[in-house]
Amino acid sequence: MKSAFELSARKVVVIGAAGGxxxxxxxxxGGLGARLVLADREAPTDLAAEIVAAGGEASASACDVASRDAVEALIAGAGDIDALVYVAAICPWDDWTDDGxxxxxxxxxxxxxxxxxxxxxxxxxxxxARGGGRIVLVGSLAGKMGGLIASAHYVASKGGLHALVKWLAQRGGPQNILVSGIAPASTATPMMEGKSVDLERIPLRRMSSPEEIAWPTAFxxxxxxxxxxxxxxxxxxGVYMA
Structure with a gap:
């Protein structure tokens, strides 16, 4: 191994891989050498093809994460998994007083x-059974301090995800399954297009790029x-400093 910060030949399932x-x-x-299984509601085939064209290894699958059967079929079909990254998320911008x-x-x-x-x-x-693995759940600043502009359902879901990280870590640790999370603030993704974020509340005075979240996840x-x-x-x- 050339560096501790690489993923050569490790099979990684990324759920929610289509965008952002x-x-x-x-x-x-892919650039770090991982063998990727990419999943989203619609199979991200173009992304998988791009990674393969660049010399990587990737396949694409469709998966409805609201369905336990669909998720279990995805994991079973992936084979021996070294790491799981769960990025899938929706963030509707409605108000909790709205109909429906x-x-x-x-x-x-x-x-x-x-x-x-x-x-x-x-x-x-x-x-x-294989001696360990890694799980990273991508949460949100919203789950720690209520966020900047998110609605209550998103805040509650991400707070629950952070608690789940700790619950899973307690159970996975003795089996060398290391479970961690990432809590981004506002990130320049399609989810945030057209949304007004007060950059004065962010010490760095800008939103993050998706890559600035991806690299810590790889770490x-x-x-x-x-x-x-x-x-x-x-x-x-620097929005939230624990």
């Missing part, structure tokens, strides 16, 4: 939180993070 942070994560991991908000709340929890439970539950037994999946377990890493430009 997930797409950047796939490209970064309760149904939207259920949808947000299904994608942002319940799908992560399905994925981790499916992946952990195989990781344990957590590498040997360089071999003693990090149960941490939700703040990558937010």
């Amino acid at each position: 942070i997930g797409q950047a994560t796939a490209r970064v991991f 908000w309760d149904d939207v709340f259920d949808d947000v929890l299904a994608v942002n939180l319940r799908g992560a439970v399905f994925a981790a539950r499916a992946a952990m037994p195989g990781m344990a 957590l999946c590498s040997d360089a993070a071999s003693y990090i377990c149960g941490t939700v890493l703040d990558v937010n430009g």
